[in-house]
Amino acid sequence: MTPEYRVEAEKNITSYLAGNDVNGIKYMQVEQTFDDLGGEVHVWNVKADDGNWWVVEGEGVPMNLYTQNEFYFSADEAYSFHMGFTQRLQARHHQTFKHVIDEVPLDIDGVKSISRRLNSAALKLNDVSGPEDLQSIGLTCRESLIELAGILAQGNPALLKDHGLKAADFKGIAKAVISIYAAGRQNSNLRKRCRNLIEAAWDQSSEVVHSPNKNVPDAKICLLFTCSAVSVIQNIFLKYLGRL
Template sequence: MNLYTQNEFYFSADEAYSFHIGITQRLHARHHQTFRHVIDEVPLDIDGVKSISRRLNSAALELNDVSAPEDIQSIGLTCRESLIELAGVLAQGNPELLKDHGLKAADFKGIAKAVISIYAAGRQNSNLRKRCRNLIEAAWDQSSEVVHSPNKNVPDAKICLLFTCSAVSVIQNIFLKYLGFDSEPRCPECKSMDYDISDGANPDEFILICNSCGHETSIAQEI
């Protein structure tokens, strides 16, 4: 899945050099003409937590109607409340987490980092754990700054929302790794993960048929 859409643009050196108030005003006007739902820019699949989904979708729409510093602070508050709610969901799914780590129910950073250690355990995931923890820190710290500062702007609020959505999505995806996606079958010939499954010659086996190279692999079912 692509994290970013293909129609993103970047400033050239000349554009960056000549970036002044007139360009700022034109970009601001164009932003409102071509507004794109900010949540569409990150993979976010949180159907299991409907209230968080509603919060973040509402905040994304509010980005298109900012007229005062309070509007930006409100988006930051929504992001922070969403992270706190996520912490509650994680603690609920891991009942001993708070007790074992001496954490409070609203400690998003502490709970998220503890969950990352559980879902992405092992030496092979050490770099992943570090990156995930950095993202958790960024999401929480950015939301706190946006909430408490009257000097933030629309890009600050958008970054806050992107960090929050990404933090939620990262927690989900390391959970999928924890469930066993790391051991998902691959074709031994071409390493493709695109395959069909058919019954084997015996009741206790099945055949993986690679859709890329056609190689067939017999795998015994685990009872």
């Protein structure tokens, strides 16, 4: 532990304790440091007006305090309980966490084929052997956006005629739909952000398709932009309908 880390840690612990109504700190010292799980985790011995506490903090773990008066009689006990609790929280997070691709289907009819297409592209990212594989992912993203344009045009029959758009003009159709679903002065910033995302998704997919010099992160970004564009269009539609 460096002197700089110690000073910053003491400041954070003091603030954390105050937030938990522990004041009047008389003593604060690192009792023991553990590194058996890969990162340094420190157990601090803190004595205050209202009792004695263990405070556990360190790399990749949240800070928490444990009383020394009842259940946690040693730094090792506090550390063991804290890491077990933290690992359970992390496991629960991984079980409930959803990748951005999982946002695509929602509950709207007509985009299941897009979802399947994008999930297939995501799997291909794990088996890239050459530029043509990356270009294929870019092409899948672009085809998904064109399919979305067709769905939007089908749901708004007068859209193409009123705006002079072609059925495959994803950017034009998406921007027109954004103006419908996010109308009004109060949504002006939202419209701008959505349009920027639409531009980014289409332009990135086109670059990945046509360039032989792109790499896996470029294809991942392409996929993320595409998924986000599909999800954003669906969510502003839900906003338009007034759904929570």
